[in-house]
Amino acid sequence: MSGQTVVFVLYFLVVFGIGWLSLRRTRSEADYWIAGGSLGWLTGGATLAATHTSAGTFIGTIGVMHGGGWSFGWVILSIPLAYWFMAAVLAPRFTRVRELTLPAFIGARYYSRSVRALAAAIILIATVVYIQAQIVAGGLIASTVFDIPAKTGMVGFTVILLAYTIVGGMLAVVYTDLLQLVVMVVGVVVAVPLALSHVGGLPEVLTLVQAVNPGTFHWGAFPPALLFTMGLAFMLGSVSSPAQLVRLYAMRDMRTIRRGVLFAIIVITGINLLVFVLSLVSTVLFPSLPTGDLAMPMLAKTVLPPLLGGIMLAAITSAMMSTVDSLLLVAGSALSKDIYQTLFDPYASERTRVWIGRLGIAVVGTVPLLLLLAGVAEGELVQFIVLLFTALMAAGFFAPVVFGVYWARATREGAAAAMIGGVTATFLWEAFGVETIDPVLPGFLTSVSLLVVVSLLTPPPPTSAISPYFGPR
Amino acid sequence: MLDAGFAFWGLFLACGAIVVLYALWMWWVER
Numbered sequence A: 001m002s003g004q005t006v007v008f009v010l011y012f013l014v015v016f017g018i019g020w021l022s023l024r025r026t027r028s029e030a031d032y033w034i035a036g037g038s039l040g041w042l043t044g045g046a047t048l049a050a051t052h053t054s055a056g057t058f059i060g061t062i063g064v065m066h067g068g069g070w071s072f073g074w075v076i077l078s079i080p081l082a083y084w085f086m087a088a089v090l091a092p093r094f095t096r097v098r099e100l101t102l103p104a105f106i107g108a109r110y111y112s113r114s115v116r117a118l119a120a121a122i123i124l125i126a127t128v129v130y131i132q133a134q135i136v137a138g139g140l141i142a143s144t145v146f147d148i149p150a151k152t153g154m155v156g157f158t159v160i161l162l163a164y165t166i167v168g169g170m171l172a173v174v175y176t177d178l179l180q181l182v183v184m185v186v187g188v189v190v191a192v193p194l195a196l197s198h199v200g201g202l203p204e205v206l207t208l209v210q211a212v213n214p215g216t217f218h219w220g221a222f223p224p225a226l227l228f229t230m231g232l233a234f235m236l237g238s239v240s241s242p243a244q245l246v247r248l249y250a251m252r253d254m255r256t257i258r259r260g261v262l263f264a265i266i267v268i269t270g271i272n273l274l275v276f277v278l279s280l281v282s283t284v285l286f287p288s289l290p291t292g293d294l295a296m297p298m299l300a301k302t303v304l305p306p307l308l309g310g311i312m313l314a315a316i317t318s319a320m321m322s323t324v325d326s327l328l329l330v331a332g333s334a335l336s337k338d339i340y341q342t343l344f345d346p347y348a349s350e351r352t353r354v355w356i357g358r359l360g361i362a363v364v365g366t367v368p369l370l371l372l373l374a375g376v377a378e379g380e381l382v383q384f385i386v387l388l389f390t391a392l393m394a395a396g397f398f399a400p401v402v403f404g405v406y407w408a409r410a411t412r413e414g415a416a417a418a419m420i421g422g423v424t425a426t427f428l429w430e431a432f433g434v435e436t437i438d439p440v441l442p443g444f445l446t447s448v449s450l451l452v453v454v455s456l457l458t459p460p461p462p463t464s465a466i467s468p469y470f471g472p473r
Numbered sequence B: 001m002l003d004a005g006f007a008f009w010g011l012f013l014a015c016g017a018i019v020v021l022y023a024l025w026m027w028w029v030e031r
Helices: A002-025 A029-037 A041-052 A055-068 A070-094 A102-109 A113-146 A150-199 A202-212 A224-240 A242-250 A254-285 A292-302 A306-343 A350-373 A382-406 A412-432 A440-457 B004-030
Strands: none
Touching: A002 A150, A002 A306, A029 A150, A029 A242, A029 A306, A029 A350, A041 A150, A041 A242, A041 A254, A041 A306, A055 A070, A055 A113, A055 A254, A055 A292, A055 A306, A055 A382, A070 A224, A070 A242, A070 A254, A070 A382, A070 B004, A102 A113, A102 A242, A102 A306, A102 A382, A113 A150, A113 A292, A113 A306, A113 A350, A113 A382, A113 A412, A150 A202, A150 A242, A150 A254, A150 A292, A150 A306, A150 A350, A202 A254, A202 B004, A224 A242, A224 A382, A224 A440, A242 A306, A242 A382, A254 A292, A254 B004, A292 A306, A306 A350, A382 A412, A382 A440, A412 A440
16 A cells, blocks of 8 residues: 555656646746647647546446446547547648637637637536546545545545646646656556456456356447447547647647647557456456446556556546646636636736636636535446537537538527537437437537528628638638 | 457457558658
8 A cells, every 4th residue: 555655646746846847837828728839749649648538448438348348449449530530621720720729719710709608608517527527536546545535535636636737737737648648558558467467368358258248249238329329429529629629729730730649549549448458357357346437446456566556546547637637727718718808808918817717727626526525416437427528529519610610601600509509409318318329419410400500591701700711821 | 249359359450450541641641
């Protein structure tokens, strides 16, 4: 146990150091929100990969596979496709104007401060739910490592995250992401051979896992329609994630983006595949767990020697932190920049704007924690919360962003209808729809059709709004 | 039913192939 504590304390000291150094390099608002648009392919790609990889991978995916089987794994093929779309189709036009936030892009392209605030409100609500899921997982880990109550772990986890994110902004997030990605990769690369040899090797695992759960390699564990639509959710959601879209603004140019994305998809698919192997081992070793979400912490605690177990748990914590810090930044900017300053205080000085941004991050980090401590929304499988969030982002933003840069006729009324309709349809399907179809499909279709129909029924956009994104450059 | 080894390594191969395709696309765009 002391070995694990040492690893954790060291890790947090380094993370704080990065926050402090980033503060010294942050001189302008653009530095704070998009790292001054200066990221190279390594830092840019690493932050894409680290932000993408969350508790959804290390706790959630392994949890779902632990119960459901290997066929869920095919869903990850949608991730490289999504990032190819982002680099090849979206980014060349999307990055023609370097904004600071996704709602700022929507506000400029759709010539409306209200539509910008609407986009920000959707991000805020969805992100709070998502951050909650990750905090729950953080508390789970902390209680496993330090033998403390889960709620104490949740508070500690959130306080550490808020500290460096508020202080250092995007630069702190990017450099901690790089560190956290290294920890994640080391964690899984070390854990897989140890876990396999614990059972006797890969062939033994493949045999034993089918003895425990004969359906592991069958297609039937997940209905194909569900697998396909979950893949669609991951694909559309990764492309529309506000945290990933601002990373396009944070990278230097298109060449950097293409390289960064290649690096990111190699790391993301690699980490996922190794986690899948760990899920097979966990099925063999712990066939009956109260919840699949415990599979990874159990593996780290019982199979790995204490020091390596500590590194594995640090890897899981890294996955969560590198996602939540990015979302805190996105939600904080939505609250302070896109809602408060756009609607109420457009003429504040740059210095004041950065400080209000920090305040916004503090608020969006504290609210989900308070909700959790009050007992709201505990106990959902992490992966399903991640999927709902992904579906909401896809239904809310895919159509306004992609049509925004490829269809000059898309209007502000169309964008507003698409966002409201898409999000509403997603929620309605989640509550009342058929379970074998992920809510992303109805949400996405509603959003695209509303955007097209409403845009055609309303006056075309002014040339000033669309000219930056269309025509030769 | 699918052979376990086939399903297992098939996923690895598919992921590798898709990454190689991306790299080829990048080379084609920048050539």
